[in-house]
Amino acid sequence: MPTSAHCDTNQNAVTATDRRSFLKLAAMAAATAVATGATSATLDAASSTSTEGGVSWNKAPCRFCGTGCHVQVGTQNGKVVAIAGDQLADVNKGLLCVKGYHVGSILYGKDRLTQPLLRKNGKLKPISWDEAVATIAKRIHAAPDRFAIYGSGQWTIPEGYVAQKFMKGGLGNNHIDPNARLCMASAVTGFIATYGVDEPAGCYADLDACDVLIMWGNNPAEMHPVLFSRVIDRRSRGEEITLIDIGTRRTRTTEHSQKFLNFKPHSDLAIANGIAHLLIANETYDKSFVEKHCNFRAPSNPPSLKGQPISFDEYKEMVRPYTPEYVEQISGVPAAEIRYLASLFGDRKRRITSLWCMGMNQHTQGTAINCLVHGLHLLSGHFGRPGDAPTSLTGQPSACGTVREVGTLAHALPGGRLVAKAPHRKQAEDYWKLPLGRINAKPGYHTVKMWNQFCTATAAGGDIDTLWVQVTNPGQTLPNLHKLFNAKAQHPDKFLIVSEVYPTATTELADLVLPAAMWVEKNGVYGNSERRTQQWFKMVDPPGAARDDCWQTIAVAHKLMQLGHEGMKDRDGNFIFRCLDKDGKEVPIWEWEHYYDVNVDEILFEEYRQFTRLKHKDLAPYSEYVKTRGLRWPVVQQGDGSWRETKFRFSEFDDSYVTRGQEFQFYHSSTNDDRAQIWFSPYVDPPEMPGGDFPLWLATGRVLEHWHTGTMTRRVPQLDRAMPRAYAEMNPEDAAELGISDGDPVIVESRRGSIKLPAWINGRGNPPRGTVFVPFFDETLLINEVTFDAHDPFSKQPDYKKCAVRVRKAVEN
Amino acid sequence: MSISGIVIRLHRDSELARAGRAALQTEPRIELGTATSDRIPAVLDTVDRDESKRLVSWIEELEGVANVDVVFVSTESDSAELLQKRESIHAD
Numbered sequence: 012m013p014t015s016a017h018c019d020t021n022q023n024a025v026t027a028t029d030r031r032s033f034l035k036l037a038a039m040a041a042a043t044a045v046a047t048g049a050t051s052a053t054l055d056a057a058s059s060t061s062t063e064g065g066v067s068w069n070k071a072p073c074r075f076c077g078t079g080c081h082v083q084v085g086t087q088n089g090k091v092v093a094i095a096g097d098q099l100a101d102v103n104k105g106l107l108c109v110k111g112y113h114v115g116s117i118l119y120g121k122d123r124l125t126q127p128l129l130r131k132n133g134k135l136k137p138i139s140w141d142e143a144v145a146t147i148a149k150r151i152h153a154a155p156d157r158f159a160i161y162g163s164g165q166w167t168i169p170e171g172y173v174a175q176k177f178m179k180g181g182l183g184n185n186h187i188d189p190n191a192r193l194c195m196a197s198a199v200t201g202f203i204a205t206y207g208v209d210e211p212a213g214c215y216a217d218l219d220a221c222d223v224l225i226m227w228g229n230n231p232a233e234m235h236p237v238l239f240s241r242v243i244d245r246r247s248r249g250e251e252i253t254l255i256d257i258g259t260r261r262t263r264t265t266e267h268s269q270k271f272l273n274f275k276p277h278s279d280l281a282i283a284n285g286i287a288h289l290l291i292a293n294e295t296y297d298k299s300f301v302e303k304h305c306n307f308r309a310p311s312n313p314p315s316l317k318g319q320p321i322s323f324d325e326y327k328e329m330v331r332p333y334t335p336e337y338v339e340q341i342s343g344v345p346a347a348e349i350r351y352l353a354s355l356f357g358d359r360k361r362r363i364t365s366l367w368c369m370g371m372n373q374h375t376q377g378t379a380i381n382c383l384v385h386g387l388h389l390l391s392g393h394f395g396r397p398g399d400a401p402t403s404l405t406g407q408p409s410a411c412g413t414v415r416e417v418g419t420l421a422h423a424l425p426g427g428r429l430v431a432k433a434p435h436r437k438q439a440e441d442y443w444k445l446p447l448g449r450i451n452a453k454p455g456y457h458t459v460k461m462w463n464q465f466c467t468a469t470a471a472g473g474d475i476d477t478l479w480v481q482v483t484n485p486g487q488t489l490p491n492l493h494k495l496f497n498a499k500a501q502h503p504d505k506f507l508i509v510s511e512v513y514p515t516a517t518t519e520l521a522d523l524v525l526p527a528a529m530w531v532e533k534n535g536v537y538g539n540s541e542r543r544t545q546q547w548f549k550m551v552d553p554p555g556a557a558r559d560d561c562w563q564t565i566a567v568a569h570k571l572m573q574l575g576h577e578g579m580k581d582r583d584g585n586f587i588f589r590c591l592d593k594d595g596k597e598v599p600i601w602e603w604e605h606y607y608d609v610n611v612d613e614i615l616f617e618e619y620r621q622f623t624r625l626k627h628k629d630l631a632p633y634s635e636y637v638k639t640r641g642l643r644w645p646v647v648q649q650g651d652g653s654w655r656e657t658k659f660r661f662s663e664f665d666d667s668y669v670t671r672g673q674e675f676q677f678y679h680s681s682t683n684d685d686r687a688q689i690w691f692s693p694y695v696d697p698p699e700m701p702g703g704d705f706p707l708w709l710a711t712g713r714v715l716e717h718w719h720t721g722t723m724t725r726r727v728p729q730l731d732r733a734m735p736r737a738y739a740e741m742n743p744e745d746a747a748e749l750g751i752s753d754g755d756p757v758i759v760e761s762r763r764g765s766i767k768l769p770a771w772i773n774g775r776g777n778p779p780r781g782t783v784f785v786p787f788f789d790e791t792l793l794i795n796e797v798t799f800d801a802h803d804p805f806s807k808q809p810d811y812k813k814c815a816v817r818v819r820k821a822v823e824n
Numbered sequence: 825m826s827i828s829g830i831v832i833r834l835h836r837d838s839e840l841a842r843a844g845r846a847a848l849q850t851e852p853r854i855e856l857g858t859a860t861s862d863r864i865p866a867v868l869d870t871v872d873r874d875e876s877k878r879l880v881s882w883i884e885e886l887e888g889v890a891n892v893d894v895v896f897v898s899t900e901s902d903s904a905e906l907l908q909k910r911e912s913i914h915a916d
Binding site: 030031034035037038039040041042043044045046047240243246247249263266267 | 825827828829830831833855857858859860863864865866867868869891893894895896897
């Protein structure tokens with residue numbers, strides 16, 4: 012893949028001095044965060060909007076990860092000039108990580124896309140917005156069922172909602188799926204299989220109350236650093252808190268942990284089963300909690316998220332083989348450590364929080380391991396009290412808000428509804444005022460299937476021929492890129508549309524590129540990892556002709572209506588995205604000049620809000636979010652008219668939907684009896700394991716300096732210089748056997764592809780023998796040309812953490 | 825190269841605390857941040873992690889220091905030569 016102009020500029024910019032400066036900055040930020048006690052202090056109130064010294068300040072959630080820190084954005088003369096942590100934000104209380112401090116710079120890379128570009132004779136040429144919108148509308152109109160949208164957990168809630176309504180309510184086409192399929196879909200299926208409804212019951216306050224924090228394949232010290240600071244802050248104040256890192260490689264989180272349990276890739280299921288076995292064998296499980304609030308489930312045939320019911324005795328028999336010694340044999344974790352973990356879970360006086368993210372989700376048994384960890388908390392009664400919580404984290408700022416809640420997945424409708432359920436379709440058709448029967452009952456293509464169909468010749472059954480990508484970079488993040496993305500180049504009849512802010516690996520193959528506004532260049536609403544919905548206003552104009560993604564979708568929808576597509580009209584014959592001003596007059600929001608005549612975000616949000624009550628994910632009016640740094644749903648109106656958020660779902664002391672006297676109530680139970688499900692799932696081998704010609708495990712992941720594919724952070728000079736290129740982190744003994752020295756160029760090769768990159772012996776992670784780690788942020792070194800597209804049977808989430816590779820020293824000319 | 829972020833809690837006795845702070849200021853490998861009450865954020869810049877650990881031990885033993893927490897650790901061991909070597913691969 013070619014390198015962007017920006018990256019060429021920085022190709023040789025790294026120096027040890029840059030690196031040292033970056034690390035010192037990060038170290039001082041972390042130390043100051045703890046020393047000032049900002050994570051637990053009561054802070055003076057400050058105005059959320061103010062002007063001082065010519066700089067206007069306003070609030071916005073950070074653009075990067077799913078933590079949902081709020082920043083204060085300083086603007087002057089139409090430009091973002093300063094960023095500060097927002098002291099009124101409950102999530103971060105004024106703190107930011109090193110990426111957060113630089114978030115303002117992501118707007119100002121020199122290679123921002125500023126005009127629509129259409130590929131003509133192999134080259135992207137500038138065209139007008141009118142031509143771009145008409146081109147898309149004509150392709151869709153010609154074959155609406157062969158069109159798909161690939162979206163994002165970085166979509167704002169209104170952007171995702173518009174795309175969802177356009178596809179499912181307008182075109183009657185369910186081929187819409189987000190990149191979040193690649194990062195947290197297994198968490199969704201785990202929550203639904205266990206509680207009957209998605210998203211964590213607890214919140215970040217659990218981190219302030221737990222005695223034990225278990226991180227399952229999770230590295231919050233680098234990936235969610237502000238959350239991790241909350242924990243380290245407690246320790247520095249003299250509180251006893253035990254950190255346990257269960258991982259396949261060492262990370263910065265390991266450095267802070269009392270225990271590092273190094274397990275063999277994929278064997279986490281055995282560890283969880285081993286703990287469950289001991290809880291029962293030692294009779295240290297919470298009998299009362301289990302009898303009152305839980306059922307037991309095992310995999311069914313055919314497989315389903317409801318599974319088959321089993322008795323406690325059957326469950327006991329199923330986990331019986333998982334003795335500590337057997338688990339040690341599978342996982343490599345000493346039997347004594349399995350007993351230690353079981354002793355922690357068996358002690359009800361301690362409060363235990365489990366955290367996980369990609370390690371458990373990017374897993375061909377992702378749903379199963381999610382269910383097993385929930386099951387440990389339920390079995391041991393470590394649930395529902397502050398500090399007792401199984402909690403998944405997300406990597407994108409609105410993976411929860413836009414993907415899981417708006418339901419921009421191929422099988423879903425807003426508010427936890429499913430396209431396959433007739434009552435759910437009817438509810439959506441009524442909210443949207445659509446003719447009954449408009450919504451298709453058949454789920455669309457999930458991400459891997461969608462891209463496979465797009466990259467397969469039409470004559471060979473590839474039935475997606477136009478694909479619109481918004482706010483994501485699949486040319487870098489899809490697994491097995493040669494098959495699922497690069498193959499597009501062989502099919503000239505296929506048409507790829509990409510709405511983007513910078514040139515990326517995805518725009519390299521795009522037929523039409525649409526320049527997009529980003530972050531505070533537009534209004535927005537995000538939903539973070541702890542059910543917190545967060546709003547912000549546009550603060551600066553986007554560059555050139557860049558425009559909001561939301562507007563782009565609405566403009567194409569309106570053009571389709573002009574072309575005669577009946578789906579773009581509701582049952583009264585009005586445009587499906589009709590917006591009225593305060594006098595009841597329709598505003599032509601499909602014309603960019605009028606898009607901000609009304610607050611389209613607010614109108615869409617209020618429409619969407621109707622959907623949120625079915626699954627008790629109630630949202631407050633838009634105006635309430637303007638006043639706050641976010642509210643955690645369900646947000647329930649009180650007798651005095653105020654709106655109250657919920658920190659701990661299903662717990663009587665905090666959740667107003669729990670019936671008085673129940674203590675705990677899983678009111679969306681899949682068994683309709685207010686009980687959660689404790690699952691058994693056996694350990695099974697992964698579909699590809701090292702051996703023969705491919706003797707090493709490959710894991711991929713992120714680095715502190717860059718956010719995901721680096722599209723934004725590589726435009727921030729300080730971050731780019733600190734980590735300019737990808738590398739292959741190797742074990743010293745493996746490297747020695749292969750004759751590889753630190754810094755040598757090596758070839759990492761799988762059955763699917765290979766890349767050349769420098770070896771870093773030990774690197775940051777000190778990988779165990781037989782394992783290699785490569786980060787995926789570098790668009791010039793696409794490790795996903797090597798990874799595997801095998802995925803979890805329920806969540807359809809691919810496994811980026813495990814495939815078989817070989818490594819050899821590259822022969823230099 | 826090893827970079828660490830630490831939080832130093834000074835002794836409650838103000839005289840001892842003052843002496844502790846003065847001792848810290850004499851050590852060039854320690855960069856002190858802005859103190860809040862009895863706690864000072866600091867960065868240690870050392871050749872390697874062993875040296876960093878020895879420096880933390882030295883701080884802990886200062887009479888005016890009550891406690892030291894390590895809150896950030898750079899886990900890599902790099903050199904300018906290695907960085908240069910890595911980069912040269914891409915310059916091919």
